[in-house]
Amino acid sequence: MADTGAAAVRDLVASATIFASTVNDLMEERLQAVAGGRVTFAQLKVLTLVGRTEAPSVSDIASFLGISTAAASKTVDRLVRAGFLARTAATDDRRTVELSLTRNGARLVSRYEAEADEALSRTLRQASPGEARRTASLLDRLSLMLIEATDGNGACFRCGIHFRANCLLRNRSEDRTCYLHLGERPDLAPSPGGR
Amino acid sequence: MADTGAAAVRDLVASATIFASTVNDLMEERLQAVAGGRVTFAQLKVLTLVGRTEAPSVSDIASFLGISTAAASKTVDRLVRAGFLARTAATDDRRTVELSLTRNGARLVSRYEAEADEALSRTLRQASPGEARRTASLLDRLSLMLIEATDGNGACFRCGIHFRANCLLRNRSEDRTCYLHLGERPDLAPSPGGR
DNA sequence: CAAGATTGACTCGTCAATCTTT
DNA sequence: AAAGATTGACGAGTCAATCTTG
Numbered sequence: 001m002a003d004t005g006a007a008a009v010r011d012l013v014a015s016a017t018i019f020a021s022t023v024n025d026l027m028e029e030r031l032q033a034v035a036g037g038r039v040t041f042a043q044l045k046v047l048t049l050v051g052r053t054e055a056p057s058v059s060d061i062a063s064f065l066g067i068s069t070a071a072a073s074k075t076v077d078r079l080v081r082a083g084f085l086a087r088t089a090a091t092d093d094r095r096t097v098e099l100s101l102t103r104n105g106a107r108l109v110s111r112y113e114a115e116a117d118e119a120l121s122r123t124l125r126q127a128s129p130g131e132a133r134r135t136a137s138l139l140d141r142l143s144l145m146l147i148e149a150t151d152g153n154g155a156c157f158r159c160g161i162h163f164r165a166n167c168l169l170r171n172r173s174e175d176r177t178c179y180l181h182l183g184e185r186p187d188l189a190p191s192p193g194g195r
Numbered sequence: 196m197a198d199t200g201a202a203a204v205r206d207l208v209a210s211a212t213i214f215a216s217t218v219n220d221l222m223e224e225r226l227q228a229v230a231g232g233r234v235t236f237a238q239l240k241v242l243t244l245v246g247r248t249e250a251p252s253v254s255d256i257a258s259f260l261g262i263s264t265a266a267a268s269k270t271v272d273r274l275v276r277a278g279f280l281a282r283t284a285a286t287d288d289r290r291t292v293e294l295s296l297t298r299n300g301a302r303l304v305s306r307y308e309a310e311a312d313e314a315l316s317r318t319l320r321q322a323s324p325g326e327a328r329r330t331a332s333l334l335d336r337l338s339l340m341l342i343e344a345t346d347g348n349g350a351c352f353r354c355g356i357h358f359r360a361n362c363l364l365r366n367r368s369e370d371r372t373c374y375l376h377l378g379e380r381p382d383l384a385p386s387p388g389g390r
Numbered sequence: 391c392a393a394g395a396t397t398g399a400c401t402c403g404t405c406a407a408t409c410t411t412t
Numbered sequence: 413a414a415a416g417a418t419t420g421a422c423g424a425g426t427c428a429a430t431c432t433t434g
Contacts, residue, residue, distance in 0.1 A: 005316075005320070005322070005323075005324040005327075006312070006315075006316040008322075008324040008325075008327040008328050008331070009315065009316065009319045009322055009324075009327050010312075010315070010357065010359070011327070011328070011331045011359055011363060012322075012327045012328075012330055012331040012334075013215075013218050013315070013357050014331075014354045014357035014358070014359050014362075014363075015330075015331035015332075015334040015335050015338070015363065015364075016211045016214050016215050016218070016331075016334055017215045017218070017219075017353075017354060017355055017357050018334075018335075018338050018352050018353060018354055018364065019211050019215075019334040019335075019337060019338045019341075020208075020211050020212045020214075020215040020216075021215075021261075021353050021355070022338045022341045022342060022352075022353075023208050023211070023212070023341065024212075025341075026341055026344075040401080040402080042401095042402070042403090057416075057417090058416070058417060058418090059415090059416065059417085066216075067402090067403070067404090068403075068404060068405075069416075069417070069418090070403085070404075070405080070406095070417090070418075070419080071402065071403050071404075072417095073416095073417060073418055073419090074401095074402075074403090074418085074419090075402075076417095077418085078401090078402095093411080093412075093415095093416085094410085094411060094412090095410065095411050095412070095415065095416045095417070096415095096416060096417080097416080097417070117201070117205075120201075120204065120205070120208070121200075121201040121204065122344075123340055123341055123344040124204045124337055124340055124341070125200070126340065127200070127203075127204055127207075127333075127336075127337060127340075128200075129200040129203040129204075130203075131333055132200075132203040132204050132206070132207045132333075133203050133206070133207075135207055135210075135330050135333050135334070136203070136206045136207040136209075136210035136211075137210075138322075138326055138327075138330050139207075139210040139211055139213075139214040139330070140210050140213075140214075141322075142214060142319055142322060143210070143213050143214045143217045145318055145319055145321065145322075146214075146217045146218065146220075146221055146318055146319070147217060149221075149317075149318040157213050157217075158212075158213060158216050158217075159209045159212060159213055160212055160216070162205070162208050162209035162212050163209070164205070164206055164209050167209075168206065168209075168210065169210075169213065235423075235424080237423090237424065237425090238424095252394075252395090253394070253395060253396090254393090254394065254395085262424090262425065262426090263425075263426060263427075264394075264395070264396085265395090265396075265397080265425085265426075265427080265428095266424065266425050266426075267395095268394095268395060268396055268397085269396085269397090269423090269424070269425090270423095270424075271395095272396085273423085273424095288393095288394085288433080288434075289432085289433060289434090290393065290394045290395070290432065290433050290434070291393095291394060291395080291433095292394080292395070
């Protein structure tokens with residue numbers, strides 16, 4: 001019949017949705033194992049981003065995570081009160097706030113990352129690397145098609161917590177700003193085997 | 196190096212996350228084009244499920260969408276007040292509530308589905324059906340690995356709004372209940388070319 | 391008592407309004 | 413006036429408590 005292709009695409013959308021949400025469930029579970037209720041998953045995303053960029057502002061966080069500056073501001077406030085994040089007024093433009101991890105915040109992030117990496121690779125070790133790469137490549141092409149057809153704003157691709165040193169999409173699209181890439185810390189720059 | 200496979204899997208997770216969230220953005224945009232702010236995306240999920248199953252209860256909705264019964268109850272309440280959903284006390288067990296779409300609710304759902312289908316296939320028409328099928332199949336295998344490694348509850352796979360007449364995952368796993376499948380309406384049962 | 395639905399107190403997202411600084 | 417951050421009112425999620433029915 002004529003719509004075989006459309007049906008295949010709909011199935012793929014469903015599969016990708018289920019896969020993404022299943023991975024998310026696993027990550028949240030690992031976070032609870034490490035943090036024991038001290039931070040939510042949304043808060044961990046903020047901590048992770050701050051840890052990987054150079055003194056980001058509240059607006060940077062909002063843009064990167066695809067949420068409003070209001071939401072980012074409130075989340076930052078809770079993390080500061082909990083002792084995981086520190087606020088500093090920027091010296092050059094005193095409207096902006098520079099954020100950094102406290103020692104506790106940095107420890108939490110690195111413990112979570114080790115735990116999540118371990119859980120993911122232990123569980124998905126049967127996946128063939130070649131197949132995984134081809135699949136990622138197709139999904140990226142489809143994402144690009146969708147993004148070009150939709151809006152024109154220059155926000156990033158919203159990988160959320162799943163940072164890639166060499167973002168496959170960033171390399172293919174010139175008109176999107178990657179907030180992680182812009183503010184990347186020297187010591188966390190892409191390196192062989194680095195994460 | 197040794198962790199090439201793990202890096203490929205991490206990239207795939209990022210790609211699938213971005214793809215799922217991009218599709219979601221497109222769907223929300225199409226909903227606003229059709230509904231103009233009268234319903235949120237979460238509310239549309241509830242309407243869609245009610246339209247495709249036989250008189251589901253509040254618990255069915257909660258299980259299917261992966262939210263608490265409290266949240267489902269509140270969403271149902273708003274939809275009833277907005278005139279898109281009707282509540283009926285079940286005749287056999289008067290603790291449960293049977294839900295059905297009003298005429299307005301049914302019209303909204305069908306207009307949304309036409310719009311979303313059109314937008315998706317127009318945008319992704321360059322995708323090769325065979326490639327899409329292989330990709331969906333790999334993602335489903337990975338989802339199964341993750342699910343088996345994680346919890347033991349018998350909830351469904353959370354396809355959200357992306358129903359599949361022949362759910363690829365349902366066919367592969369015996370110990371998961373598909374709420375859509377259980378309560379499927381006769382007139383919407385899998386049929387050649389059906390959706 | 392157990393189960394289905396609802397309500398209350400809370401977190402986290404939205405938008406709109408406000409405050410400070412440029 | 414415009415930009416960055418914050419606050420308030422509200423939608424939607426959580427868990428815990430409650431109410432009705434089985």
